[in-house]
Every structure is written in structure tokens, then in C-alpha cells.
Amino acid sequence: MNSVFTETELQQYYDLLDESLTPYDCGKLCSPSNGGEPFCCSVENAVPMLYREEFRYLQRRSDLWARWKPKTARDKKQKKEDESPILIFCECKGVAHCERPNRSVGCRTFPLEPFLDAEGNILGLIFMREFTNKCPLMGRLKDIKQSAIDKQYEFWKLMLAKKSDELDLYISTSKGWRISAAKRGVKLPLLIPTQLKKT
Numbered sequence: 776m777n778s779v780f781t782e783t784e785l786q787q788y789y790d791l792l793d794e795s796l797t798p799y800d801c802g803k804l805c806s807p808s809n810g811g812e813p814f815c816c817s818v819e820n821a822v823p824m825l826y827r828e829e830f831r832y833l834q835r836r837s838d839l840w841a842r843w844k845p846k847t848a849r850d851k852k853q854k855k856e857d858e859s860p861i862l863i864f865c866e867c868k869g870v871a872h873c874e875r876p877n878r879s880v881g882c883r884t885f886p887l888e889p890f891l892d893a894e895g896n897i898l899g900l901i902f903m904r905e906f907t908n909k910c911p912l913m914g915r916l917k918d919i920k921q922s923a924i925d926k927q928y929e930f931w932k933l934m935l936a937k938k939s940d941e942l943d944l945y946i947s948t949s950k951g952w953r954i955s956a957a958k959r960g961v962k963l964p965l966l967i968p969t970q971l972k973k974t
């Protein structure tokens with residue numbers, strides 16, 4: 776079942792996800808090769824997806840966000856195929872107009888997502904597969920703060936308990952990671968929350 780987040784829950788998520796991933800501004804790593812803008816803040820590279828109720832919540836707070844208007848046939852197809860009953864594509868006014876308190880869940884968790892076992896238990900955090908070669912943090916996993924990993928873990932636990940579609944999605948993407956790592960004979964680049972570390 777997919778429950779609708781309340782405003783209180785959304786604000787709780789934003790509070791948990793307020794901490795930057797690295798002790799430095801990681802945008803400085805990727806901006807030089809992306810026209811001076813952080814790679815993940817360009818809609819050409821990644822179109823943000825917001826929960827429908829999150830979009831309504833942010834619209835009440837600010838005019839930072841609007842529904843994404845695809846221009847090309849390919850983008851129109853993507854919007855039609857990928858938007859869902861719980862998620863929609865949106866676009867912010869751009870990095871020059873970013874409002875830190877009104878960044879979306881997606882802005883705050885990028886480039887990480889939960890890695891789950893087949894039963895849906897979170898085993899750690901992992902890079903979004905489509906961005907592993909695009910975000911320079913993939914080569915700097917040690918720079919990602921443990922406290923930020925721990926807070927993202929808390930967020931994902933709360934969120935996945937409320938959205939079964941997201942739970943199913945991440946069970947599936949995690950399976951994909953396991954298959955590709957096994958094929959290549961490599962270890963999964965997992966970030967482990969303190970709570971799950973073996974003592």
C-alpha cells in the first residue's frame with residue numbers, strides 16, 4: 776500500500792536529509808565539466824522526481840518548483856512511461872535560484888539510494904546505478920560522512936514503510952546490482968549505516 780505523506784512527515788524527512796553528504800561542496804568537483812553547474816542540478820542530466828504530495832507541499836511554500844515540461848519526443852515518452860501514481864517529474868528554477876530549505880527529497884539523497892535484500896530489509900546505501908560514472912563521489916566514497924549515511928538510512932526506513940511501490944522498486948534495483956556485481960566478480964560499493972555495522 777502507498778500511504779500519502781503528511782506535511783509533518785515531509786518536514787521530518789527534510790530535517791533528516793538536511794546534512795550535506797561531504798564536508799566540502801561536492802558541486803565543485805563536477806561543475807567545471809558541466810558548464811559551471813553541479814551535474815545533478817541540470818535538468819538535462821537528471822530530471823528530478825517528486826512525490827506528488829511533496830510537490831503540493833513545496834508549491835505551498837515557494838515557487839521554486841514546477842511540473843517538468845518535456846520538449847522532445849523522447850522526453851515526452853519518458854514522462855508518459857515513468858511518471859506514476861506516486862511520483863512526477865518536476866523542474867526547479869535552476870541552481871542560481873536554489874532555496875536550500877525547499878530542496879526535494881531527491882535533491883537531498885542524490886546520488887544514493889537504499890540497497891535491500893529480497894525481503895526488503897535495508898543492508899546499506901548504494902549509488903544510483905545510472906549515475907555511477909557521472910557523479911565524482913563514486914570515486915570518493917570515503918568522503919561521504921557517516922552521519923549523513925546514518926540519517927539517510929533513518930529516512931529510507933521511514934519512507935519505505937509508507938510506499939510499497941518504492942519498496943518494490945528498490946528490491947528490484949538492488950537485485951540488478953547483485954547480479955551485475957556477481958557477473959563482474961566485484962564487491963558491491965555499499966555504504967553501511969552505523970546501526971548495521973558488525974561490532
Ligand code: SF4
Nearest residue numbers: 801802805813815910
Ligand atoms: S552529488 Fe555528485 S553530481 Fe551532484 S554535485 Fe555532488 S559531486 Fe556533483
Ligand code: SF4
Nearest residue numbers: 816867869870873882
Ligand atoms: S532545487 Fe537546488 S539542489 Fe535541487 S535540483 Fe534545483 S538547484 Fe539543485
